[in-house]
Amino acid sequence: MKIRKAVHMNILVCGGAGYIGSHVVRQLQNRGYEVLVLDNLVNGHLSAIGNTPFVKADIMNKRALQQVFDQNRIDAVMHFAAFSIVGESVKRPDLYYRNNVAGTLNLIQTMLENGVNKLIFSSTAAVYGEPGEIPISEDHCTKPTNPYGATKLAVEEMLKWFSQAYGLNYISLRYFNAAGADEAGDIGEDHNPETHLIPLALKTALGLLPEVKIFGTDYPTPDGTCIRDYIHVNDLANAHILALQSLVSGGKSTVYNLGNGSGFSVRDIIKTAQKVTGKLIRVVEAPRRAGDPAVLVASAEKIKRELGWQPQFRDIHQIISSAWHWHCRHGKES
Numbered sequence: 046m047k048i049r050k051a052v053h054m055n056i057l058v059c060g061g062a063g064y065i066g067s068h069v070v071r072q073l074q075n076r077g078y079e080v081l082v083l084d085n086l087v088n089g090h091l092s093a094i095g096n097t098p099f100v101k102a103d104i105m106n107k108r109a110l111q112q113v114f115d116q117n118r119i120d121a122v123m124h125f126a127a128f129s130i131v132g133e134s135v136k137r138p139d140l141y142y143r144n145n146v147a148g149t150l151n152l153i154q155t156m157l158e159n160g161v162n163k164l165i166f167s168s169t170a171a172v173y174g175e176p177g178e179i180p181i182s183e184d185h186c187t188k189p190t191n192p193y194g195a196t197k198l199a200v201e202e203m204l205k206w207f208s209q210a211y212g213l214n215y216i217s218l219r220y221f222n223a224a225g226a227d228e229a230g231d232i233g234e235d236h237n238p239e240t241h242l243i244p245l246a247l248k249t250a251l252g253l254l255p256e257v258k259i260f261g262t263d264y265p266t267p268d269g270t271c272i273r274d275y276i277h278v279n280d281l282a283n284a285h286i287l288a289l290q291s292l293v294s295g296g297k298s299t300v301y302n303l304g305n306g307s308g309f310s311v312r313d314i315i316k317t318a319q320k321v322t323g324k325l326i327r328v329v330e331a332p333r334r335a336g337d338p339a340v341l342v343a344s345a346e347k348i349k350r351e352l353g354w355q356p357q358f359r360d361i362h363q364i365i366s367s368a369w370h371w372h373c374r375h376g377k378e379s
């Protein structure tokens with residue numbers, strides 16, 4: 046994987062104070078890019094971006110967006126700002142369509158009106174729905190089983206048409222399950238309330254929660270629990286830099302999957318978390334959570350082949366250990 050040093054470029058990172066965004070901000074800065082973070086802080090943390098230049102604004106607010114483009118030279122945008130909880134999206138699709146679709150429309154229109162035409166977009170494995178084939182490649186059909194996935198797919202469609210009509214250049218990265226934390230141990234997954242499996246298991250190991258619920262034990266999988274492909278957040282961050290370099294050097298607008306290509310069940314994750322932490326993690330079996338596909342495992346061959354991306358964290362024990370390192374330092378504060 047070739048990561049070149051940046052020529053001087055200014056990158057606007059929307060949602061950069063969140064979990065994945067803050068890791069990408071760090072990688073961009075390590076490679077010499079100038080970064081401006083825009084976030085409304087509904088789910089993000091200023092502490093996650095140190096003294097990176099920051100604007101508190103909402104992508105729903107077109108006037109505030111225009112001001113950001115008026116006051117800063119921006120060469121490209123990375124867009125993480127969204128709601129992303131599968132279960133919540135089933136109960137409140139309105140919130141998801143407004144923030145994820147209408148918010149992104151505002152952002153893209155403002156970009157284009159200001160002559161900025163390079164966008165890296167955070168998409169998701171949830172666009173595929175219940176897969177017909179595993180591993181899932183990018184040409185698999187897209188039939189989301191929850192509103193969250195549907196909003197991300199709606200944006201992908203919008204990007205395609207805007208690319209044709211207005212010359213928008215974009216790369217949409219379909220992440221599978223982001224996990225882990227930067228090895229420095231000072232930034233990590235800090236959602237409130239937390240809904241994701243790995244941090245919940247680690248908070249239980251720390252004694253902050255009494256138990257982890259297993260959502261569904263009757264899925265058509267070897268142990269009856271859902272299978273997911275967990276990808277380290279810094280491997281995602283590297284992919285963003287490669288995607289940006291591709292657009293800058295005239296590469297085509299496209300879609301890439303990002304995953305490790307290995308599936309782990311909910312029970313596998315809890316067992317590994319027990320090994321990593323050395324603690325017993327109490328589990329309770331619960332009904333299925335609405336909108337969850339049984340198995341999501343990526344084929345990331347396309348981005349490996351076309352951009353030379355290679356994940357550095359392939360071992361689930363290593364991924365969960367990096368998250369544990371962060372939780373041990375910060376878990377008790379959250």
Ligand SMILES: NC(=O)c1ccc[n+]([C@@H]2O[C@H](COP(=O)([O-])OP(=O)(O)OC[C@H]3O[C@@H](n4cnc5c(N)ncnc54)[C@H](O)[C@@H]3O)[C@@H](O)[C@H]2O)c1
Nearest residue numbers: 060062063064065085087088089103104126127129167223
């Ligand atoms: N975490 C995952 O496993 C995963 C997997 C696939 C895709 N994604 C996508 O990656 C992106 C980042 O996910 P994350 O886990 O870091 O989430 P996160 O909630 O930690 O980060 C999102 C950030 O966007 C901000 N934000 C939300 N709405 C905003 C708005 N209207 N205006 C300005 N800022 C706003 C939040 O305050 C937060 O800081 C999301 O788009 C998500 O859909 C995440």
Ligand SMILES: O=c1ccn([C@@H]2O[C@H](COP(=O)(O)OP(=O)(O)O[C@H]3O[C@H](CO)[C@@H](O)[C@H](O)[C@H]3O)[C@@H](O)[C@H]2O)c(=O)[nH]1
Nearest residue numbers: 129131169170171221222240241242258259260271311337
């Ligand atoms: O307390 C819990 C939490 C989760 N799960 C299960 O664990 C798996 C992983 O769930 P979670 O960590 O909540 O992630 P997902 O719902 O799979 O969604 C993540 O991964 C998707 C891509 O696969 C992204 O689109 C989403 O933004 C991101 O939140 C799922 O099968 C859940 O049913 C439990 O059994 N108990």
